[in-house]
Amino acid sequence: MILIKRADPTAISHRIVEFNGMIFLGGLTADDKSQSVQCQTEQITAKITRLLESCGSDKSRILSATIYLTDIKTKVEMDRAWVAFLPKDDLPARATVGVAELGSPETRIEISVVAAK
Amino acid sequence: MILIKRADPTAISHRIVEFNGMIFLGGLTADDKSQSVQCQTEQITAKITRLLESCGSDKSRILSATIYLTDIKTKVEMDRAWVAFLPKDDLPARATVGVAELGSPETRIEISVVAAK
Amino acid sequence: MILIKRADPTAISHRIVEFNGMIFLGGLTADDKSQSVQCQTEQITAKITRLLESCGSDKSRILSATIYLTDIKTKVEMDRAWVAFLPKDDLPARATVGVAELGSPETRIEISVVAAK
Numbered sequence: 412m413i414l415i416k417r418a419d420p421t422a423i424s425h426r427i428v429e430f431n432g433m434i435f436l437g438g439l440t441a442d443d444k445s446q447s448v449q450c451q452t453e454q455i456t457a458k459i460t461r462l463l464e465s466c467g468s469d470k471s472r473i474l475s476a477t478i479y480l481t482d483i484k485t486k487v488e489m490d491r492a493w494v495a496f497l498p499k500d501d502l503p504a505r506a507t508v509g510v511a512e513l514g515s516p517e518t519r520i521e522i523s524v525v526a527a528k
Numbered sequence: 529m530i531l532i533k534r535a536d537p538t539a540i541s542h543r544i545v546e547f548n549g550m551i552f553l554g555g556l557t558a559d560d561k562s563q564s565v566q567c568q569t570e571q572i573t574a575k576i577t578r579l580l581e582s583c584g585s586d587k588s589r590i591l592s593a594t595i596y597l598t599d600i601k602t603k604v605e606m607d608r609a610w611v612a613f614l615p616k617d618d619l620p621a622r623a624t625v626g627v628a629e630l631g632s633p634e635t636r637i638e639i640s641v642v643a644a645k
Numbered sequence: 646m647i648l649i650k651r652a653d654p655t656a657i658s659h660r661i662v663e664f665n666g667m668i669f670l671g672g673l674t675a676d677d678k679s680q681s682v683q684c685q686t687e688q689i690t691a692k693i694t695r696l697l698e699s700c701g702s703d704k705s706r707i708l709s710a711t712i713y714l715t716d717i718k719t720k721v722e723m724d725r726a727w728v729a730f731l732p733k734d735d736l737p738a739r740a741t742v743g744v745a746e747l748g749s750p751e752t753r754i755e756i757s758v759v760a761a762k
Contacts, residue, residue: 413644415589415644417618417619417620422611430591431549435592435621438594472649474664477623483745490657494657500651504659504662504671504757506671508746509744511626511745513600514600514603527649527664527665534735539724540727540736540739542738543738548666552738553738555740627742627743627745630743
């Protein structure tokens with residue numbers, strides 16, 4: 412049985428779960444939700460970097476991302492922050508969907524990531 | 529080529545797909561959809577337990593969950609059932625999103641899970 | 646460190662990401678979005694076939710699919726195309742959710758897939 416390693420606990424989850432060379436990050440949101448979607452995206456990508464580095468991976472190792480936006484018209488802003496975040500050759504597979512609501516009315520974007528160690 | 533094992537078929541899917549030590553469960557909903565979100569969550573978590581045990585895993589081995597709610601205000605109820613379901617040390621990575629609609633008007637929650645064998 | 650292989654780049658992603666025997670396909674949409682949901686689904690499943698075959702896999706190796714619909718009432722149409730697409734014994738785990746919006750107003754369906762090599 413291969414070991415599961417969990418880190419960075421919250422009240423309802425672990426933000427990092429490692430298994431067999433893969434890393435699952437929980438859905439991440441910005442801390443300062445008063446900001447624009449572009450700034451919220453930048454806050455989230457900074458978290459992704461920090462979380463991945465904390466377990467010996469890095470942003471060049473992201474396999475797949477699911478991006479939830481409460482207003483699909485903000486996709487342009489998010490895309491700008493996303494491509495600035497990642498080297499062109501390392502862009503992961505991605506699904507982007509416009510959802511009704513996220514964890515709070517101010518949460519305009521949430522990002523889920525699967526990465527390789 | 530590593531074998532794929534599929535079990536618990538429905539008309540449009542298999543509820544269990546195993547590959548290389550990982551288990552993918554299809555999006556699960558409650559059978560009795562007249563109930564509250566908390567009760568629907570409890571029905572789903574009972575299904576997760578049953579499905580994982582049927583293939584030699586268990587609820588302590590969940591890696592990642594995606595939880596879809598038709599009303600994000602019911603997240604509190606769902607969270608209550610979720611943390612009661614799982615040992616604190618085994619909480620998986622999780623994304624929670626408020627969606628427009630699920631499979632039927634009464635379906636208020638759907639949960640997708642990736643687990644380790 | 647296991648190698649990550651990325652292929653079929655877009656401006657914001659790679660449509661194919663391979664790692665450790667798994668294949669992550671980005672969220673796929675139809676090229677001709679003037680068509681019905683059934684026809685959009687058929688366009689997407691043709692893309693899935695092409696992308697998987699381009700990296701030495703095929704549609705019988707799909708592990709999990711997440712299907713986003715902008716109108717859950719179109720699930721029946723989508724289901725019809727989905728079961729016509731796949732051998733009954735190879736149907737993957739699946740979550741189907743009704744979302745507020747997808748990449749453009751005409752995009753009525755987007756499908757994300759994880760497959761085995």
